[in-house]
Amino acid sequence: MRTRTLxxxxxxxxxxxxxxxxxxxxxxxxxxxxxxxxxxxxxxDEDDITIESYESGSxxxxxxxxxxxxxxxxxISERTSATIQLTAKGEEDFAVRTSLAFISHALNxxxxxxxxxxxxxxxxxxxFLDVGYAYNWIRPTGDAYGIPFSDYNGADxxxxxxxxxxxxxxxxxxxxxxxxxxLFNEAYESELNxxxxxxxxxxxxxxxxxxxxxxxxxxxxxxxxxQTLIDVRTGTKTPDEALYDLAASGARRIDIAQTAATLxxxxxSEETKETFNFDDKKARYYNLATTWDNGDWSFIxxxxxINFDSGLYVDNFAWLASLAKRFDALTIHTxxxxxxxxxxxxxxxxxxxxxxxxxxxxxxxxxxxxxxxEATAFKLEASHHIExxxxxxxxxxxxxxxxxxxxxx
Amino acid sequence: xxxxxxxxxxxxxxxxxxxxxxxxxxVNLKNNNTYTGIDADLIERIYLGKxxxxxxxxxxxxYDLAKGDSVREKFGRKILNKNPSQLHAxxxxxxxxxxxxxxxxxxxxxxxxxxxAADLNAIGYINAYAVxxxxxxxxxxxx
Numbered sequence: 142m143r144t145r146t147l148x149x150x151x152x153x154x155x156x157x158x159x160x161x162x163x164x165x166x167x168x169x170x171x172x173x174x175x176x177x178x179x180x181x182x183x184x185x186d187e188d189d190i191t192i193e194s195y196e197s198g199s200x201x202x203x204x205x206x207x208x209x210x211x212x213x214x215x216x217i218s219e220r221t222s223a224t225i226q227l228t229a230k231g232e233e234d235f236a237v238r239t240s241l242a243f244i245s246h247a248l249n250x251x252x253x254x255x256x257x258x259x260x261x262x263x264x265x266x267x268x269f270l271d272v273g274y275a276y277n278w279i280r281p282t283g284d285a286y287g288i289p290f291s292d293y294n295g296a297d298x299x300x301x302x303x304x305x306x307x308x309x310x311x312x313x314x315x316x317x318x319x320x321x322x323x324l325f326n327e328a329y330e331s332e333l334n335x336x337x338x339x340x341x342x343x344x345x346x347x348x349x350x351x352x353x354x355x356x357x358x359x360x361x362x363x364x365x366x367x368q369t370l371i372d373v374r375t376g377t378k379t380p381d382e383a384l385y386d387l388a389a390s391g392a393r394r395i396d397i398a399q400t401a402a403t404l405x406x407x408x409x410s411e412e413t414k415e416t417f418n419f420d421d422k423k424a425r426y427y428n429l430a431t432t433w434d435n436g437d438w439s440f441i442x443x444x445x446x447i448n449f450d451s452g453l454y455v456d457n458f459a460w461l462a463s464l465a466k467r468f469d470a471l472t473i474h475t476x477x478x479x480x481x482x483x484x485x486x487x488x489x490x491x492x493x494x495x496x497x498x499x500x501x502x503x504x505x506x507x508x509x510x511x512x513x514x515e516a517t518a519f520k521l522e523a524s525h526h527i528e529x530x531x532x533x534x535x536x537x538x539x540x541x542x543x544x545x546x547x548x549x550x
Numbered sequence: 551x552x553x554x555x556x557x558x559x560x561x562x563x564x565x566x567x568x569x570x571x572x573x574x575x576x577v578n579l580k581n582n583n584t585y586t587g588i589d590a591d592l593i594e595r596i597y598l599g600k601x602x603x604x605x606x607x608x609x610x611x612x613y614d615l616a617k618g619d620s621v622r623e624k625f626g627r628k629i630l631n632k633n634p635s636q637l638h639a640x641x642x643x644x645x646x647x648x649x650x651x652x653x654x655x656x657x658x659x660x661x662x663x664x665x666x667a668a669d670l671n672a673i674g675y676i677n678a679y680a681v682x683x684x685x686x687x688x689x690x691x692x693x
Binding site for chain 1: 591595602603617643
């Protein structure tokens with residue numbers, strides 16, 4: 142047995158050396174392969190609330206909060222590299238998407254430019270939103286992070302700087318997104334033109350500050366239904382009947398809203414009428430986040446404000462505050478978050494009120510993260526979600542229980 | 551007498567040399583910052599990718615020991631205020647955002663000294679007893 146092991150070792154040695162040199166060649170070639178994996182289960186105890194796309198009923202396994210990502214970077218020269226990141230999500234039947242695909246070039250030691258497909262740096266966690274291992278929650282709250290798209294094609298420039306005892310980073314980005322968007326589980330063809338933004342990060346000791354703004358001109362293929370408008374204008378149906386029939390026919394939610402808005406704004410100014418569509422309408426995203434982390438205690442407070450020029454989408458003000466305490470491999474955390482829609486003023490606001498677009502909710506989350514090893518975390522979380530207003534009416538409350546295993550490699 | 555002599559030697563050694571468990575932060579012999587020194591805060595900022603220059607304004611390129619190395623773990627806890635999981639989570643944010651990569655890793659103290667001796671901008675760390683004439687000590691992390 143011993144002899145056999147020895148002879149195996151002998152014969153394996155040249156192979157091992159070969160492997161070593163192959164490994165070295167990979168390292169020398171600057172090829173880096175990284176990945177992340179989230180496997181999650183959840184149970185939502187209340188039918189009448191909506192928390193993103195979590196469904197009530199029996200516990201769900203490896204559907205939502207389940208995904209895998211693979212990232213490959215290759216150094217092309219000392220200053221230039223190429224990166225691709227592919228992701229597959231359980232809720233999308235593991236269809237593979239290209240979430241990052243860019244060339245990065247270092248103009249100097251402190252400035253990088255990137256071209257290609259990038260993630261939109263909306264808020265603090267946006268650029269690594271899918272990487273559960275990178276934060277304490279199973280997923281950042283949908284109150285602030287429920288934006289239905291995350292990537293764009295374009296370029297950004299990142300400049301790092303230091304002054305005395307603080308460091309900072311400025312990121313300027315510009316591009317467009319010409320892809321389907323899924324809203325309320327329905328697909329819309331969309332164009333997000335002139336996607337432009339600026340983000341400033343400052344760090345000093347345990348403190349961090351992030352200020353950011355993004356804006357775009359948004360076009361969706363939503364439209365008012367002509368037949369419904371004709372039925373109402375000719376008196377064939379009452380507005381309520383016509384809209385009910387339109388909804389029953391399976392029309393998309395924003396098409397129904399646009400049809401309703403066309404009827405409601407009939408006697409209003411052209412400006413008000415013109416507000417209720419998604420033809421090249423500006424959307425703006427503002428972010429302010431402060432963080433503090435001394436290794437044992439960590440804290441983040443963040444506001445995420447969205448302002449839509451289209452009356453079909455209501456402006457939203459969301460914020461969260463989260464505190465975490467680490468006990469060696471165990472981290473306990475608690476979070477409060479809230480999302481409040483804000484109706485516009487004047488006639489536009491009146492129409493939004495009639496269309497019952499407003500939602501207001503708050504969530505309290507208690508969770509734990511246990512680091513099984515240097516790259517694997519097990520997490521448990523309970524989020525009590527209170528819907529104060531849902532589509533203009535009083536809502537319900539319920540609790541979402543989640544468990545997940547999240548790792549990086 | 552012999553015993554007293556030995557005791558004296560030990561005391562001398564412990565006074566003159568670093569403790570066995572100290573960590574030495576090392577740079578290239580031609581690095582000018584050995585005259586002015588560096589504080590732990592700047593070492594932390596360089597290793598977390600926040601700062602990229604030595605006090606004299608020259609570029610600082612950090613090198614890490616391999617994952618699982620006890621010196622790396624101690625360096626992480628003492629200088630970066632992070633355990634290995636926290637450090638991994640910290641760099642995951644940057645890696646998967648497609649931004650700065652973590653410091654380059656080297657296999658052991660000898661490889662670290664070789665890397666630092668070959669790179670004018672390098673900064674590394676090794677167990678203090680492994681320091682030799684090929685590198686300069688910029689800062690000592692006391693055990």
